[in-house]
């Protein structure tokens with residue numbers, strides 16, 4: 001039975017959840033066919049009222065798995081006999097470390113820079129409650145955050161040093177082949193490029209080459 005991946009869609013029916021992009025890339029790596037189903041934010045809340053209330057949610061037969069890291073673990077346990085996703089037990093620990101670094105350091109900074117664009121990309125019925133919740137959480141209006149984004153961008157770029165350094169000596173963060181550590185970071189750029197035209201990186205940033213390499217890998221067979 002084909003797996004189903006529930007995801008957040010924008011008004012143009014494109015998948016925009018960064019967490020779901022990690023799973024899309026994992027499924028691509030493992031050559032697992034799946035059906036993607038896009039929901040609006042309010043649609044997620046209507047459809048999922050149990051243990052899992054955020055996307056990605058993966059349905060595999062009668063199993064429903066939520067949380068991107070747990071989905072990755074599930075795929076690794078059940079569909080990855082060659083250990084490609086994490087690269088073994090030590091690789092899994094490092095992938096968790098990279099994922100935690102991205103979640104704690106990278107995602108929040110990107111979010112503050114593009115949150116107004118995220119708002120604009122959402123379905124109209126999602127926008128008011130998204131704005132109310134996020135302005136309270138972030139302590140500023142979406143417009144003020146947008147106006148300040150060029151000021152915070154240099155600090156964000158500096159924080160990417162560990163990734164820049166990793167890909168100086170190898171094609172992918174996880175080595176000669178892309179793995180979950182790459183997906184954790186690349187998903188941030190997938191998300192930002194889908195919803196926003198704001199350039200997160202300087203044109204001469206070496207990370208652009210890695211992003212392009214990841215894009216080419218994803219576009220390939």
Ligand SMILES: N[C@@H](CCC(=O)N[C@@H](CS)C(=O)NCC(=O)O)C(=O)O
Nearest residue numbers: 008017018019054055056067068069
């Ligand atoms: N920790 C979760 C985060 C997932 C998440 O926050 N997903 C957002 C979309 S990017 C969501 O589904 N939000 C629904 C809501 O807030 O109601 C994961 O790694 O999967």
